[in-house]
Amino acid sequence: MAAHAVYFEEHREWMSFLPYGNLALVQDVSSGALFSGGVLDMIGVKHTPVRPVRPGDLSDQAMKDARMAVDVDPQQLSEKQKEVLRRFTRGGGTLLTAPPGWRFPQQRSDQITLDKEDVEKIDQIWKDINSMTGRRNLGARLFNASSMLSDLRVSPSGRQLLLHLLNYSDYPVEAITVHLLGKFRKARLYQPEESSREMTVYEIEDGTGVEIDKVGVFATLVLE
């Protein structure tokens, strides 16, 4: 634990990096953002980079890099916020909204995970979300990373991408492949208690590929 705390202390600049990805999820606490096992988790399991956008923060700027968006609770939006999403779709973005009358399960005060009925309700929109995102690269795609959590971030300048990888299994994960959207010339891998090292990057159809041989518990890939 101490080694990981030191690791982040040594890279304080990463704290200023912002969530990145071409998929925006319009959601806040009242529409299930804090539910474990909710839409955000399900997208996260697929390692699809997603930027949560609170309805109160919905603006053209917030939707700037998004190509797709999911609005789980359209009734919650004001007319002004709906207009932001209309401009988003007129600009070529794909918007998935929950069906009319559909509402995200209401969270009880003692509830942190979804119960069975909630899961069934979310399943009604999950199939559409899954179908919309499919195998598209919305910032990064990870392969052989089923026992990992990932977090894609962008530097304030927009020149660097950072991919955090956390392995929660009892065993190291080997042979992970990362496909990043866009062309990157350099990649460097950081791991706690190890020297950082330059990684080989190669061209793929929609951007840049990187292969990581092994991740123990935590690793960070920095691209520019």
Add this chain to the structure above:
Amino acid sequence: MNSMHRLTRREWLALVSTAPAAAAPAKLAPTAPVAIARSGSYDEDQAAVLGRMFDQLGGLGRLVKNKTVTIKLNLTGSPALKFEGRALGVTHYSHPRHVLALAHLLGRAGARRIRFVESCWATAGPLEEYMLDSGWNVRAILNAAPNVELVNTNAIGTYKQYATFRTPGGGSIFPAYLLNRAYEETDVFVSLAKLKNHATCGVTLAMKNIFGITPASIYGDDAGESDPNENPTKGRVTTCHFGKRQPARIAPAENDPASSREPTYRMPRITAELAAARPIDLSVIDGIESVSGGEGPWIRGLKYVRPGVVVVGTNPVTTDAVATAVMGYDPRAARGSAPFRDCDNTLLLAEALGLGTADLSRIEVRGVAVDQAMFRFPG
């Protein structure tokens, strides 16, 4: 373990030197030599290991030169499901080093096109991505030889229609199978299998591996009733193992819907008739590292094992028979005896279809002898 049904080396020698009482059909079935090699690690030069074995069988060139070679991998179950955190290739999947070695040897022997295929579990997505999810170096595989292709045959893919493969003699379960056309565009069909037990069929070797050629779009649990579901997300248990539903109507229905719905009756028959409908020209069985007690991590009691052996042959029945013997079993064992304790013997069913003999006394073994290669799997 019940030692009654296990072979000692002495028993094995007795088995190959005397024809068994139930050998009548075996005498009619064709035979072909089988090569065995010992290899303790995938770090050994697998191209050299396999190359020597192919030479022992008369050389690869005569079989594959200027041909389209289709290699059915064994990538059973989701790549996310690992056993004891080990790489998939050292437990229940084909090993990427074998794939690389085979591609290299096929290219060197003059194969015109080398196609690796699998009906990837619960997806119609690209095989390339399934391999990446399995931790494989896809770029290395694609560059191992000229004209290497990867095809997921779990749905129609890039083709306009499926190909029909009729079961010789009309079949026991299905009279014909509809498969991805990659299996039709094949001059030489290779089964790259793993030396494993199988919970339903006792053993899973070269023949059982090709159950995976059936597309879930048609034979899957979420196949359409009439038309195929080109985005399958499930396996084939309901349709094939249990026969609780028929395949999509685009494919021929079962011969006899009143026949046994028992998977241990159905799956050996489906396996044998698939091997008859889409014949296997070359069987490569990887037993360097594997699992015993079942075919994948979803089976209770699975164990990681290191038999350190590879078995290769041009007849799938003779190759499976020798591989079964290497596992310490009698390949002609009847239902009730290990490894066919609860199921019918796929090898005998294939033998009855005339595909090849399971009679060890009629199979010439080249390279390492069976008793020298034997690694006892559980009884």
